[in-house]
Amino acid sequence: MNLPCYLVRDLLPLYHDKLCAPDTVRDVEEHLDGCEDCRAALAALDAPEEKSVPDTEDLQRAQALQMLQRKLVRSRILTVVISILAVVLVLFAGVYFTHAYFSTRYIDADPSALHVSREENTLYLTADPGVKANCMSATVCEYNGKTVVFFSVYGSVWDSWFGSSLSSGGLDLVRNGEVEAAYYLPYEEYRALFDLSGIGTELAIGGNQSPNPLLTGAVLMWEKG
Ligand SMILES: [Zn+2]
Structure with missing residues (x-):
């Protein structure tokens, strides 16, 4: 009995x-005698393990793939590190x-938040809470025949964000001093007239120029009674 190929394969x-x-x-052997394809299929069953062993070409391909993956991972890590560094650098x-x-742009304290008072021979400057301008410069000089003190209270814009308030x-x-x-x-007006660090510097200004055009922003804060 000659079996069909599909039955023999089963x-x-x-x-x-x-x-x-x-x-x-x-019956199977009778078929195999006359069918080369089915003989080949039987031969394949004899050596199934040989097929599952990857040949060197497959191994090389797998290794190459692994190396490629490692390179890819490395380049991704490098990209992330460079991105983080770039962001940090930009920040x-x-x-x-x-x-x-x-820090080189200055803002003035509002003079209405500042107060000058006298105790014995000392003139005190006090500020309302929260006055952010934290620098003070003062200069004693002759002005229109009187001994007066000019002062400025200011701070950088930067300090107004992060700096401390005036004491x-x-x-x-x-x-x-007898002022x-x-x-x-x-x-700006103070700096145009005096050295910012010139606390106590004697400097004659004004004289009999009255009103002095330089002193447009001057605010009388205290006067001897
Ligand atoms: Zn066959």
Whole structure:
């Protein structure tokens, strides 16, 4: 009996493992004698393990793939690290230049938040809570025939964001000095007239020029009674 190929292919595993009945064995062998394809299929069953062992080409391909994956991971990590560094650098530069710019831009304290009072021979400057301008400069000089003190209270824009407020305990404007008046000056006007660090510098201004065009921003804060 000549079996069709599809039936032989189904039977081949059983035949190979010698599980077929003798009649079946005979029919299968009869078919195999005349069918090269089915013989080849049987031969393949004899060497199934050989096929599962990857050849060197497959191994090389797998290794290459692994290396590629590792390279990819490495380049991804590198990209992330470079991105983080770039962001940090941009932030740092941003803070640096923002600080450089705003720490040299000054704002004036509102003179209505400042108070000058006298105790014995000392003139005190006090500020309402929360006055952010935290620098004070003062200069005693002759002005229109009187000994007066000019002072300015200011701070950088940067300090107004992050800096401390003016001391609420009060600052000495003039110690042991006989002054007859205290004038507040805005920062720009004060700086145009005096050295910012020139506390106590004697400087004759004004004289008999009255009104002095330089002192447009002057605010009389205290006068000897
Ligand atoms: Zn066949």
